[in-house]
Amino acid sequence: xxxxxxxxxxxxxxxxxxxxxxxxxxxxxxxxxxxxxxxxxxxxxxxxxxxxxxxxxxxxxxxxxxxxxxxxxxxxxxxxxxxxxxxxxxxxxxxxxxxxxxxxxxxxxxxxxxxxxxxxxxxxxxxxxxxxxxxxxxxxxxxxxxxxxxxxxxxxxxxxxxxxxxxxxxxxxxxxxxxxxxxxxxxxxxxxxxx
Amino acid sequence: xxxxxxxxxxxxxxxxxxxxxxxxxxxxxxxxxxxxxxxxxxxxxxxxxxxxxxxxxxxxxxxxxxxxxxxxxxxxxxxxxxxxxxxxxxxxxxxxxxxxxxxxxxxxxxxxxxxxxxxxxxxxxxxxxxxxxxxxxxxxxxxxxxxxxxxxxxxxxxxxxxxxxxxxxxxxxxxxxxxxxxxxxxxxxxxxxxxxxxxxxxxxxxxxxxxxxxxxxxxxxxxxxxxxxxxxxxxxxxxxxxxxxxxxxxxxxxxxxxxxxxxxx
Numbered sequence: 001x002x003x004x005x006x007x008x009x010x011x012x013x014x015x016x017x018x019x020x021x022x023x024x025x026x027x028x029x030x031x032x033x034x035x036x037x038x039x040x041x042x043x044x045x046x047x048x049x050x051x052x053x054x055x056x057x058x059x060x061x062x063x064x065x066x067x068x069x070x071x072x073x074x075x076x077x078x079x080x081x082x083x084x085x086x087x088x089x090x091x092x093x094x095x096x097x098x099x100x101x102x103x104x105x106x107x108x109x110x111x112x113x114x115x116x117x118x119x120x121x122x123x124x125x126x127x128x129x130x131x132x133x134x135x136x137x138x139x140x141x142x143x144x145x146x147x148x149x150x151x152x153x154x155x156x157x158x159x160x161x162x163x164x165x166x167x168x169x170x171x172x173x174x175x176x177x178x179x180x181x182x183x184x185x186x187x188x189x190x191x192x193x194x195x
Numbered sequence: 196x197x198x199x200x201x202x203x204x205x206x207x208x209x210x211x212x213x214x215x216x217x218x219x220x221x222x223x224x225x226x227x228x229x230x231x232x233x234x235x236x237x238x239x240x241x242x243x244x245x246x247x248x249x250x251x252x253x254x255x256x257x258x259x260x261x262x263x264x265x266x267x268x269x270x271x272x273x274x275x276x277x278x279x280x281x282x283x284x285x286x287x288x289x290x291x292x293x294x295x296x297x298x299x300x301x302x303x304x305x306x307x308x309x310x311x312x313x314x315x316x317x318x319x320x321x322x323x324x325x326x327x328x329x330x331x332x333x334x335x336x337x338x339x340x341x342x343x344x345x346x347x348x349x350x351x352x353x354x355x356x357x358x359x360x361x362x363x364x365x366x367x368x369x370x371x372x373x374x375x376x377x378x379x380x381x382x383x384x385x386x387x388x389x390x391x392x393x394x395x396x397x398x399x400x401x402x403x404x405x406x407x408x409x410x411x412x413x414x415x416x417x418x419x420x421x422x423x424x425x426x427x428x429x430x431x432x433x434x435x436x437x438x439x440x441x442x443x444x445x446x447x448x449x450x451x452x453x454x455x456x457x458x459x460x
């Protein structure tokens with residue numbers, strides 16, 4: 001797997017192994033923040049950003065700190081620690097230097113701390129045996145895949161708002177049904193590039 | 196080295212380093228605090244209810260200090276907070292007091308039942324059963340979901356119709372969201388004419404359902420000299436900004452569903 005081309009990794013993260021729709025990671029923000037297109041895009045951009053940062057931070061720590069000391073089993077808890085600290089740091093930096101972006105991302109940035117898609121991408125990078133650059137590409141692909149899923153689903157939900165839905169299915173039930181249909185459509189990408 | 200000790204040290208060390216970096220970063224990159232917003236935030240009640248439409252008391256204070264938000268949007272704080280914040284900002288703290296208003300006049304003697312509902316004593320439950328027991332599908336059901344939502348005892352149900360005691364209402368808007376028929380609106384103290392009906396059915400149907408329902412005849416529109424009344428979807432609506440409270444529409448209304456508050460001054 002370590003020789004997979006960057007393009008294949010990118011497409012793999014974006015479509016074939018789409019984090020939300022194929023691997024069912026990060027469902028919470030997917031359902032919670034996809035009501036409006038604007039906030040969906042904001043959340044996704046924040047996720048892409050944090051995924052890249054988290055990968056850049058966790059990959060060296062795993063390779064140079066955990067593996068040589070035979071502590072690879074600590075990866076989950078160490079990664080959670082790193083991601084949480086990183087998101088806080090990013091928040092502080094953004095607030096100081098780019099207030100408009102800080103205001104645009106708003107509540108979504110701290111929310112990402114507990115986003116399992118971010119933890120998922122860092123752990124899957126290690127499990128797939130990617131090197132540093134491949135990991136970054138995979139993180140970018142996964143983030144873009146998250147954006148794609150969020151934007152698509154926000155569109156679906158905005159249509160659902162005006163649709164005539166039976167009383168008992170209104171709200172979350174119809175959202176889950178719609179999410180499953182969108183997810184089934186992503187099954188069509190399985191097997192692309194032999195991923 | 197003992198692997199357990201190493202694991203503890205490594206994790207503890209990483210946590211410590213991350214904590215130190217965060218601590219240093221938060222000191223180095225501290226955002227200069229907005230004193231005005233801080234002072235305003237002190238004045239607000241601090242319950243973070245969100246009734247003002249901002250993310251919380253801090254958000255509202257910031258909006259007042261920097262983005263020109265109006266004072267007096269805080270309903271828990273009421274007039275006292277509006278005055279205090281107004282003083283601090285150098286604007287008038289006199290604000291319109293919003294009170295709840297039920298847009299239905301169809302109590303028991305004016306409408307008729309289409310079914311006998313013997314279920315849960317709740318408007319929300321009743322409305323799911325063919326829209327409730329009255330012939331009018333838009334009107335007050337009278338099971339008092341708003342009464343239980345009101346924390347100040349301002350709403351009572353008489354003759355199957357919710358009525359608001361404006362002197363007790365604190366403007367918290369809880370009844371607005373409690374009403375499944377969406378009959379309750381918030382009206383400012385300057386509100387004069389009010390159409391006490393929410394029925395969007397066509398005239399004959401409304402006429403058959405309720406004796407005081409708006410049939411959308413448009414007589415009120417014709418007599419209004421200030422262009423304040425409009426009939427949209429077979430229901431008259433009075434624009435509180437334009438209405439001066441002359442009361443001509445109330446006289447003209449054949450169904451007597453327009454009520455006037457106060458008088459033109």
